[in-house]
Amino acid sequence: MSGKLTYKESGVDTREAAALVGDIGTHVRRTQKQRQLHGAFGLFAACYDLSAYKEPVIVTGCDGVGTKLELLLEHDQLEAAGKDLIAMSVNDIITTGGDPLMFLDYIGIAALDKPLITRLIAGMCDYLEDCGCILAGGETAEMPGIVPEDVVELSGFCIGCCEKPDLIDPTQIATGDVLIGYQSDGPHANGWSLIRRVFAEHGDQFTKEEIVSLLAPTRLYHDVVNDIKAAGVKPRAYAHITGGGLPENLERLLPNHGADIVIPNWDNAAMQKIFQFVDAEDKFHTFNMGFGWVTIVAPEDADKVLSAGPGGVKIGTITDTHGVRVSMES
Numbered sequence: 001m002s003g004k005l006t007y008k009e010s011g012v013d014t015r016e017a018a019a020l021v022g023d024i025g026t027h028v029r030r031t032q033k034q035r036q037l038h039g040a041f042g043l044f045a046a047c048y049d050l051s052a053y054k055e056p057v058i059v060t061g062c063d064g065v066g067t068k069l070e071l072l073l074e075h076d077q078l079e080a081a082g083k084d085l086i087a088m089s090v091n092d093i094i095t096t097g098g099d100p101l102m103f104l105d106y107i108g109i110a111a112l113d114k115p116l117i118t119r120l121i122a123g124m125c126d127y128l129e130d131c132g133c134i135l136a137g138g139e140t141a142e143m144p145g146i147v148p149e150d151v152v153e154l155s156g157f158c159i160g161c162c163e164k165p166d167l168i169d170p171t172q173i174a175t176g177d178v179l180i181g182y183q184s185d186g187p188h189a190n191g192w193s194l195i196r197r198v199f200a201e202h203g204d205q206f207t208k209e210e211i212v213s214l215l216a217p218t219r220l221y222h223d224v225v226n227d228i229k230a231a232g233v234k235p236r237a238y239a240h241i242t243g244g245g246l247p248e249n250l251e252r253l254l255p256n257h258g259a260d261i262v263i264p265n266w267d268n269a270a271m272q273k274i275f276q277f278v279d280a281e282d283k284f285h286t287f288n289m290g291f292g293w294v295t296i297v298a299p300e301d302a303d304k305v306l307s308a309g310p311g312g313v314k315i316g317t318i319t320d321t322h323g324v325r326v327s328m329e330s
Helices: 014-023 025-030 068-074 078-094 114-131 192-205 208-214 222-230 245-251 269-275 299-306
Strands: 056-064 099-109 134-142 152-163 178-183 237-240 258-263 291-297 312-319 323-328
Touching (some): 014 114, 056 078, 068 152, 068 192, 078 114, 078 152, 078 237, 099 114, 178 299, 192 269, 208 269, 222 291, 237 245, 245 258, 245 323, 291 299, 291 312, 299 312
Parallel strands (some): 099 134, 258 323
Antiparallel strands (some): 056 152, 099 152, 178 291, 178 312, 237 291
8 A cells, every 4th residue: 555545545435425326226126116217217317207297397306304303313314315306305295296206316425335325215206106207316425434334314306297388386275276185294404403402402392202203304295286186176376385385385376366274173192292382383384283284176076176185174265365374173
């Protein structure tokens, strides 16, 4: 040896990183059952053939898991973290009426941890396989001295496509339209800075089981969208309820209208305990309050949509008064 430093000695092992690509191959192939890339996997960029579309419109999404990731890592919920990553972008894609085609992940870590990364990708591929989206590639970056040893940076990017005539057009929303909500599987990946603050100040009042129950991954709503398509209904709009809760996520669809929403009490014991420590009004602007997805439809389509997809309930009506007003059933 020359006595000079190597890349591995500085904390980056490119050979282990290359071996990881082979280790995750089984998971990657699970995401190529419904769709396939155009050309080989593992090149510098991925290709997808859009010739099956007549008037293709590309749609894109980008998101992460946020501060929820700290607790997912702490409680060894790595597969759930991978699922959260997928759902946060895929759900955004399908609000357009489009199909999620390809997903790319970014993992930043202090030193390569193959078991940890493989579990994250296994969780990603569980959800990608469900919705027919290909894991087309990604980036695993070893950054010693930049990323702390107990931290993982996680983000993702989804590319989808929609036939131009099938694009959802929220400008068609009209007074009297019906809002149909679909249940969440918990707080999903939003509001966790507030939840973590509650745990920091009142953690002794929560069991490990209660904390882990709140870490359930974000629900994928592709089943709802597919069932609505099969019912022959084109909604006025879809909303993925993330940060800002029902009011802020719906207001972005309603520049010329408002909505009156009445929701049932959230049947989630751990969240009800969280609510004891947070502002009674702020919770509506932070959490999804039990509804992670909202479909807006014309009144004559409401019954069809209520019977399409699991968990749909009427929660409100579009008004000609600006603002989204959310209240609880008495």
